[in-house]
Amino acid sequence: MSLLSIKSLGMNFGGFQALNGVNLSLDEGEKHAIIGPNGAGKTTFFNCITRHLRPTEGKVSYRGKELTALKPYQIVKLGIARSFQRINIYPELSVFENVQVALIADRGQMFNMLRPGASLFREDVMRMLDLVHLGNEAGNTAGVMSYGKQKQLELAVALASEPDLLLLDEPTAGMSPQETIDSISLIGQIAESRNLTLLFTEHDMNVVFSIADRLSVLHHGELIATGNPDEIRQDPDVRRIYLGEHADNAA
Template sequence: MLTIRDLGVNFSGFWALKDVDLDVSEKSRHAIIGPNGAGKSTLFNAITGYLKPTTGRVNLDGQDITGRPPHELVKSGLGRSFQRVNVFQDLTVFENIQAALLAHHSRAYDLFTPGARLYRAEAEAILEQVGLKDEANRVAATLAYGKQKQLEFALSLASEPKILLLDEPTAGMSPRETSEILDLIVRIQEAQGFTLLFTEHDMEFVFAIAETLTVLVQGRPLATGAPADVRDDPEVQRVYLGGHASGGKDAA
């Protein structure tokens, strides 16, 4: 459903991404792994419209979306989560979800809008799904870090993504929080059937969750395939995974 060809990003002479070909299948869980500075975030930024690629094309569902701005891409079903900027700190959890639903449905708020149009039922359903029901009336700024992350994930669901891109969704989390939020993400991804493209530094979780794995090294894809095959690839072993074939945090 997502097809990337010859993608390149050049930062004043330095190719952060070069010759990237990548196919992400519908409804799959596809992880991008690689050392720090490999270009993972740059790849996500180029796909989601936060930076314009220097070369190449990005296709979503057969449509060329190269260089289109983020808000247009969200409308096309390309969601991106875990951006602190999307959370209104002064609004409650419930109001944040309502605002995201309103934004998605492009309905301007006005005093004559009947209650039903404020997406109360939809907001409640999302809160229930992500396990934030008890926090519905809390002001976002007062939430603990893990709950903030859950809220950001909830907000990304409001746009009903066909594909969701998560760049290190568990950054800064404890192993327990990491395990909880990844469980949640997988549960909702399976229930809603969207495609998930993500990066994650903890190899144990990557191998537990991903159906397809791409190893990115110095801006170029080194290998793509089923996790077990990629893990056993001698070149991947040599360049990246090294002694961490069975999984472990150090590999990142």
């Protein structure tokens, strides 16, 4: 059984078919990239998997359990976490507090008079921050950090629920070249060390080909190709539609 199974997934917005008959399966431990031009339906695809949108047709199953009728928090409880294209953190809180809030939400703990809130899950929070190289930033206000570090914090927040499947929506978007290199290296290390299954969208082909075991190409809401990096590099439709003038360089 595949870890994640997506069958005939469709999403229609008032007559606009954003996704049309998408089929995809992920095996445990796989690193799978979804690529495609702007407007191809990548974020809509993620939103349908995590139930931020309810698809108009098709099924999404995780470990054999259908997700389509569940709420986003229920999907997180099953072992799926995600980051967003736009940074999704609490900018006024400290770095430590951002991860602490995520742990409290995941574990159902509430503050009480006998246990000060600041002490809740301190060791676990610091473990998560050390994992994403932010241990020394714990007391800093999240919103004043660099963009790259805010993305690292968002990754720590996503990892707080101890997921088996992690969805990353353009994890290096807006980063400098060096931030991109550092970030994708970190994601790869964490995925290997925690045996995470990754499903991610990305525009930077160097990032995609450096980390993905398999790739799927979305175009106008339809999957036009799926394969390993070499197969995708050589696919004539992909070269024409997505890679364009860079196709020869990618080969």
